[in-house]
């Protein structure tokens with residue numbers, strides 16, 4: 001019993017030493033942090049990298065919804081009515097907004113904006129008669145020569161590699 005009391009006194013004395021008191025405080029703090037870890041709660045969602053790894057971009061990146069277009073619904077995407085520029089080749093609708101310099105209202109190929117450009121691409125011509133009437137049926141392209149088909153397919157490939165395919169062109173009333 002006496003020896004137990006003496007040990008307790010020794011323990012209390014040893015804690016009076018600054019080094020031991022500091023160590024005990026440090027251990028107590030670490031145990032506290034393990035049991036109740038601190039999770040920093042940002043006051044608002046960080047929007048830039050400097051605030052850490054877990055941040056949200058300021059705005060969502062642009063996404064393109066793949067959908068069906070008809071000549072009538074495609075028409076408005078000509079860079080004037082709508083800033084987005086779409087055109088179709090061989091039944092595929094491309095978002096060529098990134099090439100606004102080519103297809104915008106002042107661009108050399110602006111006549112293709114919002115239109116089915118297949119015939120013009122096949123025949124390497126931007127003459128107005130290359131464009132089929134918007135209200136009419138789709139251009140069947142059956143009169144194209146094999147060379148013109150190859151040329152159009154070449155443009156199709158160029159556009160597929162460069163722009164986003166965002167839809168398919170179907171007959172008026174079918175979408």
Ligand code: HEM
Pocket residue numbers: 096099102109120121124125126155162
């Ligand atoms: C006077 C003759 C022409 C000249 C000097 C010319 C010049 C050019 C030039 C410099 C480019 C840019 C190439 C690049 O940076 O990759 C280009 C692209 C193009 N040209 Fe022409 N071109 C001519 C005729 C035509 C014709 C008749 C068509 C009709 C279909 C046409 C359709 C295109 C298309 C679709 C592009 C690709 C644009 C893109 O990548 O979005 N060009 N042309």
